Amino acid sequence: MFEQIQENLNPNQLDAVTSCQGPVLVIAGAGSGKTRTIVYRLAYLIDKGVDPSSILLLTFTRKASQEMLLRAGRLLGQGLHGVSGGTFHAFAYNILRKYGSALGFQSQITILDRSDAEEVIKQIKEANEIGKKDRSFPKKNTVLSFISKMRNKELNLESLLEKEAAHLLPYAEDLLTLDDLYQKFKFEHNLLDYDDLLFYLEKLLLEREDIKQHLSRKQSHIMVDEYQDTNLVQGRIVRHLAGEDNNIMVVGDDAQSIYSFRGATVNNILNFNKDFPDCKIIKLEQNYRSNQPILDLSNQILSGAKAKYNKKLFTTIKQGTKPEILRPLSDQTQSNLIVDKIMELSRNYQLSDIAVLFRSGFQSYSLEVALNRAGIQFTKYGGQRFTEAAHIKDVLAHLRLIQNPTDLPAWQRAISLLPGIGPKLCQRLYNSMFQEDKQYLNKTCKNKPELNRILELLDYLRQNVSSPFYILNWIIEYYTPILKEKYPDDYPKRQTELEQLSQIAGPYSDLDVFLSDMSLENPEQIGNDPDKENSLTLSTVHSAKGLEWPAVFIIDLVEERFPSRHAMLDADNMEEERRLFYVACTRAQEYLGLSAPESLYKKYQNRCEPVISSPFIQEISPGYYQELKENYSGRVEKKQAAPLNETHTQPEAKGEDYSREKMEYGFCRHKIFGRGKIVSFIPPNKFQVNFPGFGLKVILGDYLQMEAE
DNA sequence: ACCTGATATCCGATC
DNA sequence: GATATCAGGT
Numbered sequence: 266m267f268e269q270i271q272e273n274l275n276p277n278q279l280d281a282v283t284s285c286q287g288p289v290l291v292i293a294g295a296g297s298g299k300t301r302t303i304v305y306r307l308a309y310l311i312d313k314g315v316d317p318s319s320i321l322l323l324t325f326t327r328k329a330s331q332e333m334l335l336r337a338g339r340l341l342g343q344g345l346h347g348v349s350g351g352t353f354h355a356f357a358y359n360i361l362r363k364y365g366s367a368l369g370f371q372s373q374i375t376i377l378d379r380s381d382a383e384e385v386i387k388q389i390k391e392a393n394e395i396g397k398k399d400r401s402f403p404k405k406n407t408v409l410s411f412i413s414k415m416r417n418k419e420l421n422l423e424s425l426l427e428k429e430a431a432h433l434l435p436y437a438e439d440l441l442t443l444d445d446l447y448q449k450f451k452f453e454h455n456l457l458d459y460d461d462l463l464f465y466l467e468k469l470l471l472e473r474e475d476i477k478q479h480l481s482r483k484q485s486h487i488m489v490d491e492y493q494d495t496n497l498v499q500g501r502i503v504r505h506l507a508g509e510d511n512n513i514m515v516v517g518d519d520a521q522s523i524y525s526f527r528g529a530t531v532n533n534i535l536n537f538n539k540d541f542p543d544c545k546i547i548k549l550e551q552n553y554r555s556n557q558p559i560l561d562l563s564n565q566i567l568s569g570a571k572a573k574y575n576k577k578l579f580t581t582i583k584q585g586t587k588p589e590i591l592r593p594l595s596d597q598t599q600s601n602l603i604v605d606k607i608m609e610l611s612r613n614y615q616l617s618d619i620a621v622l623f624r625s626g627f628q629s630y631s632l633e634v635a636l637n638r639a640g641i642q643f644t645k646y647g648g649q650r651f652t653e654a655a656h657i658k659d660v661l662a663h664l665r666l667i668q669n670p671t672d673l674p675a676w677q678r679a680i681s682l683l684p685g686i687g688p689k690l691c692q693r694l695y696n697s698m699f700q701e702d703k704q705y706l707n708k709t710c711k712n713k714p715e716l717n718r719i720l721e722l723l724d725y726l727r728q729n730v731s732s733p734f735y736i737l738n739w740i741i742e743y744y745t746p747i748l749k750e751k752y753p754d755d756y757p758k759r760q761t762e763l764e765q766l767s768q769i770a771g772p773y774s775d776l777d778v779f780l781s782d783m784s785l786e787n788p789e790q791i792g793n794d795p796d797k798e799n800s801l802t803l804s805t806v807h808s809a810k811g812l813e814w815p816a817v818f819i820i821d822l823v824e825e826r827f828p829s830r831h832a833m834l835d836a837d838n839m840e841e842e843r844r845l846f847y848v849a850c851t852r853a854q855e856y857l858g859l860s861a862p863e864s865l866y867k868k869y870q871n872r873c874e875p876v877i878s879s880p881f882i883q884e885i886s887p888g889y890y891q892e893l894k895e896n897y898s899g900r901v902e903k904k905q906a907a908p909l910n911e912t913h914t915q916p917e918a919k920g921e922d923y924s925r926e927k928m929e930y931g932f933c934r935h936k937i938f939g940r941g942k943i944v945s946f947i948p949p950n951k952f953q954v955n956f957p958g959f960g961l962k963v964i965l966g967d968y969l970q971m972e973a974e
Numbered sequence: 975a976c977c978t979g980a981t982a983t984c985c986g987a988t989c
Numbered sequence: 990g991a992t993a994t995c996a997g998g999t
Contacts, residue, residue, distance in 0.1 A: 354989050625986045807987045
């Protein structure tokens with residue numbers, strides 16, 4: 266076994282695999298064989314006789330941990346059973362499921378996903394008449410994201426708003442009230458949101474020394490992947506679990522930290538040697554993924570960052586064509602251009618070797634249409650999830666009621682499907698349900714036979730059926746007429762998805778495990794297209810983390826899209842966009858196509874507006890790419906390489922403005938908008954300014970009065 | 975009293 | 990495409 270390990274790893278990887286005593290920090294650059302290292306380490310530990318159940322592997326997605334366990338099993342020539350692996354959230358849920366009563370939960374706890382939580386916020390807002398009739402009151406989505414950010418970043422609301430959304434400061438008090446009511450609501454109804462999973466786990470570990478001891482002894486070998494994307498509470502949980510023997514390895518790359526919006530902090534990595542003073546630090550810098558030209562371009566993007574990353578990624582794959590910058594006339598024609606390019610590439614590549622990446626989910630819509638027209642199979646990751654579709658949520662709400670009868674949001678979802686029942690009536694029925702005589706409930710049931718029917722069905726299932734699969738099938742049978750009524754146009758498609766859900770439920774024996782998995786892991790769409798083996802990948806950059814393809818396109822590389830409009834608010838966010846772009850580029854092995862359309866179609870104006878290409882594109886030296894311009898007839902032409910001395914001095918100067926100078930800006934005054942925070946300088950003489958109450962504006966410098974420091 | 979259907983505005987990534 | 994509000998129907 267050991268010979269096999271030695272043969273397949275470089276010296277640093279080998280060091281990481283065999284350092285099993287005490288804390289280890291592995292800084293693993295993009296494509297440096299991080300996954301391989303973890304896989305071999307798992308196999309090595311087992312081979313040395315470590316009990317699989319004492320190993321804990323925390324990863325970013327369950328898919329990642331399953332993949333690693335599978336590969337380690339293959340190395341060992343046996344299945345790998347008993348290793349606990351998964352996300353922090355799933356791990357936390359498993360513990361809380363066992364010990365929830367120690368924290369005062371009355372019933373089985375249910376996990377609220379994002380849209381459930383938003384629904385709760387909306388109800389609370391209405392019930393307490395907060396922000397009533399105020400059209401500019403932050404939307405439930407916004408309210409929730411600040412409540413969540415406040416917890417994840419462990420900041421108070423005021424400082425968070427000052428930094429990220431100064432125009433919401435007047436609502437700070439209302440937001441805090443909403444937060445307070447929201448936290449109470451969840452506790453009363455035995456509901457946990459994603460953040461609660463982590464914070465309640467920490468609470469349990471702090472309050473119950475016995476449980477903490479038990480867990481840290483049981484999990485004597487801990488590995489954490491993607492450590493740069495853990496937040497403060499996750500960092501503390503890791504420290505609690507490490508226990509006395511401290512056999513902990515964390516793996517990460519500070520240059521690939523892309524989740525600070527949910528509170529992730531690179532400080533967990535940077536301070537690891539302070540948290541664990543005797544730790545060993547190992548760097549993996551040889552890149553096995555990309556060719557030299559792609560690596561050159563990626564390294565240059567990183568070198569423009571404010572923070573200095575001590576990265577010297579190198580590769581032995583010197584051959585390769587330069588990345589291409591595509592310049593379609595608009596985001597509309599971009600889709601056709603990409604389709605053409607994909608056709609061209611598919612002479613040498615399988616469709617499954619090609620991916621198109623983008624900043625946010627909606628950016629692929631027009632491409633999806635073009636791909637369908639061209640008959641190209643694709644699978645999309647990120648964006649709308651399987652379990653977020655209305656019909657799936659409807660059905661799952663019924664299952665939740667079987668598991669946790671105090672789940673008010675689920676009642677509302679389920680009961681509102683019946684004619685004549687809305688949120689108000691539902692609330693009253695719910696209240697009555699927990700009263701002794703249930704008078705109101707019984708009376709309403711007499712008038713509404715549908716209500717009576719579903720309550721009886723739920724009672725029956727609660728008492729007589731335990732298999733999630735059978736429960737689900739009963740519910741689907743009950744729900745199908747409602748589905749047809751609700752979606753007369755596209756119910757067949759939705760019905761197929763319900764059948765898929767039932768297939769997914771098949772192997773589960775516990776209802777609560779099934780339900781938590783549905784909210785904590787997004788299941789792969791299964792059995793949908795038999796051709797999936799050979800289909801193109803469309804993905805958000807975030808969802809593409811850790812993956813790689815021979816050929817990669819990144820689209821919509823223009824201001825307001827990538828970097829996203831939200832990110833242009835402050836320098837830290839801008840830095841994160843840069844790392845995100847770096848992550849995107851380093852997904853490519855042999856071909857990298859960067860597309861920066863010259864205009865964007867604006868729906869509400871029904872025309873195309875010219876746009877500035879992304880600052881990250883502008884700062885790339887011309888020697889690092891080939892440029893292809895679309896001309897009016899739809900063809901693309903290689904742009905004549907201009908002599909070096911006359912090009913690109915200006916764009917590079919602009920890059921400077923973004924990455925360095927803008928940090929220094931302070932506040933200014935405007936006659937109409939008042940005092941505002943300067944966000945960026947737009948050459949030659951404009952500023953982007955955030956005015957509380959008015960939002961982000963672009964204004965000529967002449968109309969602004971600068972405030973002295 | 976409460977539910978349902980039509981119309982203007984906005985749109986980030988994840989567990 | 991979703992979310993929020995306003996107006997009308999039972």
